[in-house]
Amino acid sequence: MVYHAIIIISVLLFGASFYFKDIYRQMRGNSFKISIEFSFIGSIVGLIALLIINGIKFEYTLFSLIMALISTINGFAFTYFSFKALGRINLSLYSIFSMLGGMMLPFLQGIIFFGESITFAKIICVLLITLALLLTKEKGQNKKGSIYYTGVFVLNGMSGVLSKIFVSAPFEKVSSAGYSILTALCSLILSLIILLIISRKKTDDEKPKPVSVIVGAMSGLVNRIGNFLLIIALNHVDSSVQYPMVTGGVMIVSTLACFFGERKPSKKEVASVIISFIGLLILFLVRT
Numbered sequence: 001m002v003y004h005a006i007i008i009i010s011v012l013l014f015g016a017s018f019y020f021k022d023i024y025r026q027m028r029g030n031s032f033k034i035s036i037e038f039s040f041i042g043s044i045v046g047l048i049a050l051l052i053i054n055g056i057k058f059e060y061t062l063f064s065l066i067m068a069l070i071s072t073i074n075g076f077a078f079t080y081f082s083f084k085a086l087g088r089i090n091l092s093l094y095s096i097f098s099m100l101g102g103m104m105l106p107f108l109q110g111i112i113f114f115g116e117s118i119t120f121a122k123i124i125c126v127l128l129i130t131l132a133l134l135l136t137k138e139k140g141q142n143k144k145g146s147i148y149y150t151g152v153f154v155l156n157g158m159s160g161v162l163s164k165i166f167v168s169a170p171f172e173k174v175s176s177a178g179y180s181i182l183t184a185l186c187s188l189i190l191s192l193i194i195l196l197i198i199s200r201k202k203t204d205d206e207k208p209k210p211v212s213v214i215v216g217a218m219s220g221l222v223n224r225i226g227n228f229l230l231i232i233a234l235n236h237v238d239s240s241v242q243y244p245m246v247t248g249g250v251m252i253v254s255t256l257a258c259f260f261g262e263r264k265p266s267k268k269e270v271a272s273v274i275i276s277f278i279g280l281l282i283l284f285l286v287r288t
Contacts, residue, residue, distance in 0.1 A: 042220015105157025
């Protein structure tokens with residue numbers, strides 16, 4: 001149950017990160033440069049936090065570095081596709097593609113490639129959360145930009161897939177904290193290099209203001225810590241259990257947060273939260 005509690009904490013952090021990312025996009029736009037700028041800001045703060053958590057200790061193996069680089073490139077692509085998708089479709093449709101990908105790809109990976117058991121509870125939970133996500137779809141949404149929200153589906157799912165590969169691979173590797181630090185460091189270095197190259201060309205993007213930097217930093221901080229916690233939990237919890245928990249949990253947190261904002265959740269959104277909660281309850285209580 002300790003590791004399930006860790007997953008719940010990461011869910012709260014991802015909900016906050018999701019919120020900050022959309023605010024940053026609204027402040028700064030959705031160009032490629034802005035998406036890399038967002039990654040750069042978040043990587044600085046995330047790296048500092050992870051170094052403090054790990055006791056200012058740096059770990060390295062070749063396999064861990066390769067996985068960190070692949071994860072970083074996937075993260076860059078996901079951020080870019082997210083910004084582009086959010087510029088074309090509303091938040092609810094974006095959420096459907098993002099969270100379905102984040103749930104389904106690791107779920108199928110765990111069962112097909114890592115021999116995780118197929119249980120009644122897992123199947124019912126995934127079906128209920130999928131139904132809950134589809135309930136949040138609103139009429140009249142922009143159908144253009146399918147390449148971007150398809151990318152969001154695949155790339156968010158690949159984040160969990162890569163984490164599972166790192167945890168399960170038989171190669172010499174660093175600790176969970178060490179891997180998170182390597183990933184943040186790769187993100188920081190690569191995003192800085194890209195920004196230096198892009199800055200040679202004139203663009204219409206304004207320099208970030210302090211408030212947008214703070215928003216980007218907060219998003220990066222909670223996202224890095226959330227991913228770090230998920231990697232710890234993956235050593236003890238099947239991915240076919242963990243990622244449905246994350247998907248259903250983030251949806252519940254995001255909808256509940258709407259009660260404190262200007263836009264109150266609709267009846268369909270409240271119903272989707274109830275369905276998600278039932279699915280997670282089945283996952284917890286039914287062991288077959």
